Amino acid sequence: MIRKILLQNRSFFLGSFYFPGQNEYTTVNQDGGTKLVRNSCSPAWPLSIHFFPTLIIICRFCASFPASKPMAIVILQQATLETRCKTYSTTLILLAMFLCLIGGISYINLSRLQEKNRAQRALIASLVELTDWRDQETGQHLMRTKHYSKALAKQLRKNPKYRKEITTKFIKDVFDTAPLHDIGKVGIKDPILLKPGKLTNEEFEEMKKHVLIGRQVIQDAIDKFDIQESFMMTARNIAAFHHERYDGSGYLEALKGPAIPLEARIFALADVYDALRSKRPYKNEMPHSQVVEMIQPESGKHFDPDVVEAFLKLGDKFIEISEVYRVRPS
Structure with missing residues (x-):
């Protein structure tokens, strides 16, 4: 001094x-x-x-x-x-x-920024606790999907079409907030949410509401505290739109193509990939090669073609993430 x-x-x-x-x-x-x-x-x-x-x-x-x-x-x-x-x-x-x-x-600005970042991480961690306390597999699913999403975003940034949109901040926001994608499931009744078998049509309609609940929970926080930070907008968009499909056949708003926020288009593929790769009470685990065979034909239908193209270049990375965050038998 x-x-x-x-x-x-x-x-x-x-x-x-x-x-x-x-x-x-x-x-x-x-x-x-x-x-x-x-x-x-x-x-x-x-x-x-x-x-x-x-x-x-x-x-x-x-x-x-x-x-x-x-x-x-x-x-x-x-x-x-x-x-x-x-x-x-x-x-x-x-x-x-x-x-x-x-x-x-x-x-002063650096100190305030560091303090704000710590508060953001604490807020996200607290909210994530609401979604992963039920079982270990849910917690590992959140870890895997956020790493898949980060890998996809980094690969997609190499495409000149996205260089301005996919900044370092964008990638960090996606990585940090991806675990909140199913925050709305706290509002779904346990008999439906924890059902070991396939859902009936009526149950599936009820399950769809988790994206609406998730969006509302995050939007209420944004409105109440007048939050302008991009990470909260990213969290809201992923929670609200990760079940939309590129061809407009998804839910809840049936958005189509670029009308779906980019962060949600990225996460949609990460989420489906992990669901297919993971073992469930009603299905066995699939190998990476089989999942690729299922995702590739969905380019332009379920998934953004650019995101699928990025995914096809990340085979080894996705396999590595899947292995690192696999649930081990106790």
Whole structure:
């Protein structure tokens, strides 16, 4: 941090920034006498200071922020305006002031961003607990599908068509919020949700409502707290639209093609892939090759053709994710 600034008169001053590790300063008397107390240290940046009250304000501003390491020590020495103006440009001190100010603001913004990110992760983790507490397989399904979705998004970004839309932030939002896709299932009755066999038509209609419930839960949070963050919009879109189909035959809104949000089109394939690969009470696990044979013909029907194209390039990655997050017999 900036350790000491001692001013005892208001004439023109020449300052030097000294880097951390030493405790040193200069006092300046009215008659021009000085007293220097220091350990070994070399000046790093000479500069002119003729508007030192502003410098003091900025230094105090910077000094008010906690940091793990000191920033600099300012040592002030008396000089005359006529001599120093010939050598040092006032632009340097203005630049120094500006950099100090920007540094302080950046530190605040970074701290706030990190705190907000921690809060977001805590919120998502808490909501996910609502969907995966029933059984271990559900928890592993959430892990696998978010990794599948991340792999698909990264591969899809290589397509020039999506380079602007699929940013690093987009990929992170999809990865972080994919586990919320079935949050609406908390509103589905256990006899239907936990039924070991195939659902009847009536039961399936009831099960469809989980996307409506999920969208409403997340949208209520967005509206109540006036949330503008993209991760919440991504969570809502995945929860609401991951059962839509590219040809418009999905539910609940029968959206078609690009009308379906990209994050939902990506997750739709990840979700179906995992459902086919996983063992259920009413079906056996399928090998990757068989799942590929089922997904590929659905390009342009159930799935976005671009997403299917990306998927076909990720065979080894999908197999790896499936193995890493497989439920092991206890």
